[in-house]
Amino acid sequence: MDKNISKKKSGRQLSEDNYDKFVLWKATQSDDSLREMVNFKDGVINRGMIANGCEFGRAVLRQNPKVKKELLEWEDNLRVQGILPSKVVKKQPDNNEATILDQDSRLKSNTVLNCHALEVRIQELEAENDELRSKLSRLDGLNSSLLDIGWAPL
Template structure:
């Protein structure tokens, strides 16, 4: 079995071979949010997506490739914000999952609330109609037992 360093080198070699065989049109097909789709690149190279992020040599080569593609107009240029935040690590939002759950719960409660309001109006209409019927029957002297 290959050691971690050997596997990293194999992945780097596979990545470099893949890049050498691609044309600009091939890269255009896997653009996602202004960069190459990491999942598609990993599939094409035959490695895990984590190798693209964790292997410093692949990460460096991928950045060079994307910069080169931007210069040639294959990828859109980076925005000023993206350039400024490129070297900064992304801040982890530990409340994102809770926010998503709350949003889902809120929308389901709103739908249930609308449904119940509709049912209340329907029942109030029936109550009004049967209240009038009961009043008419009592005026006529026919009280139900």
């Protein structure tokens, strides 16, 4: 029975292990993979995807102070770099008064999020367009070479 007790980790050790898992996972993420994980409703990285990638529960992201602080700082840094959209701040409703949904602010936040998604899509299409133009120029060169030696392409 003493062997089982000695093999169990303390809460502090589990906390450090989870922090190490998060830092390792964070280091393996590319800008494109992060853009795919963005929760546009809140302007943050999807917490479920982070937890799955780190192989721990979502609660670790809220309850482990080191992981929580590191994640929030990382997301702020990604916003500065333009990888994440601006964070959507949720209003806390008053306990005494019923709050009315402000349609204008919701439409504005949706517009900002849609704008970011469109900007990302434009960058992808421009890269694809450049690639296709380079392929076309190579094929034009091949076509002119074939014409020079007497072969007529179909």
